[in-house]
Amino acid sequence: MITNFNKSEFIQKIQANCDRINIKKFSKGENVTTYIENRNQLCIVLKGEVDLIRYDFNGNKTIIGHFTENDIFGEVFYPANTNNELFVEAKKNSEILFILYENVLNRCKKTCPFHDELYSGMADMVLQKVIELNTRIELLTKRNTRDKLLSYFDILSSNRLNKTITIPFSYTDLADYLSVDRSAMTRELGHLKEEGFIRKVGNTITLLY
Amino acid sequence: MITNFNKSEFIQKIQANCDRINIKKFSKGENVTTYIENRNQLCIVLKGEVDLIRYDFNGNKTIIGHFTENDIFGEVFYPANTNNELFVEAKKNSEILFILYENVLNRCKKTCPFHDELYSGMADMVLQKVIELNTRIELLTKRNTRDKLLSYFDILSSNRLNKTITIPFSYTDLADYLSVDRSAMTRELGHLKEEGFIRKVGNTITLLY
DNA sequence: ACCAATCTGTTGCAAATGCAACAGAAAAAA
DNA sequence: TTTTTTCTGTTGCATTTGCAACAGATTGGT
DSSP states (O other): OOSOOOHHHHHHHHHHHOTTOEEEEEOTTOBSGGGOOOTTEEEEEEESEEEEEEEOTTOOEEEEEEEETTOEEOGGGSOTTOSSOEEEEESSSEEEEEEEHHHHHSOSSTTOTTHHHHHHHHHHHHHHHHHHHHHHHHHHTOSSHHHHHHHHHHHHHHHHTOSEEEOSSOHHHHHHHHTSOHHHHHHHHHHHHHTTSEEEETTEEEEOO | OOSOOOHHHHHHHHHHHOSSOEEEEEOTTOBSGGGOOOTTEEEEEEESOEEEEEEOTTOOEEEEEEEOTTOEEOGGGSOTTOSSOEEEEESSSEEEEEEEHHHHHSOSSTTOTTHHHHHHHHHHHHHHHHHHHHHHHHHHTOSSHHHHHHHHHHHHHHHHTOSEEEOSSOHHHHHHHHTSOHHHHHHHHHHHHHTTSEEEETTEEEEOO
């Protein structure tokens, strides 16, 4: 990040200082989308995990985004005219903070002392989101399943500063996230193992290179 | 967009009101990257077209982004640790505006009357960038070449409100943009033509559905 | 503890894609 | 204008991927 912005600290401050927010709880498997009244809402995951999902006309599922604690998402980030319906599904029991984008743009009370901080913190979060999205684009532009897997492992590994990583998905979902066929992906994981690139135990992968 | 934000108007205002900006001209084919002194710079295309390009270790080229008039780009938007080198190349004679992200965050003079507008305009531009990136992600998550082409055409078509579109790329570059093999893409374009989905004359495509 | 649902690994086969190579068209440079 | 370079369309072939189906493992619910 550009600034030494502390996301989780900022999110706590919002909860303490802003009275325009709304917090809702969702059970595992619940569809979050139906509770989003307004496109112009920013949503922040306080606890749990949610996936942003698209089903195309063939019934293919794609995990457009996977959000965990302190991640931000929302329809604000998507073109209004999209012909695909997007769903947000809680993968675990989750707690989501909602705030209208208008409330970030416009000061609620003339005197609200927190507003400047809210505004610039949100700007930082959106910039961080841009970086995430570009990372995802780098992943998706990889030409084949092998390169997607290796890039994905690299990203996780460099985030956690560890050659051994735990995949935060089921393999079924990982395939949907990388936008490849699950069986083909399993096959490719097998090849990577045989060729000595990785060690694989359950959903724990160790990079051997 | 959320607000009725006018991007080109805003960009003109920056040029008229902010003295912290820097404008440079680039000739077709020139590498813009080498002129970017600072990662923390926002770059806006005033005139012309530039591509953001990655070459992987196999020499495969990917067009990560294609930017035209009023588009914003910059290394600020990319993770600092990326092991791929990114290049920005002018595809036409171009004019680029540079502004340090610090100058957006921090008021230059205590009294600068333009600063609030600069800040909120930039926030709008970054939000718009998020939408663009999500659109691109939707494209890249399509499972096969046909769906990528059709989605790409759809996006162009709905942007221009016209069933007939002109591709702003050479076909070679379009393949790099969609992250597919060029010859396979040409083949697929042929099928789409045969099957009556599109009409194709040069780089003009008409959607027939 | 049981049953149901989901996930995982696997395989054969069909289809799609990538790769390499080439010739003519088009565009850029000289 | 001529020459050189890049772009486009095409094809054969090897490889990768997707699809369908299945059995065993794992997980979740009751």
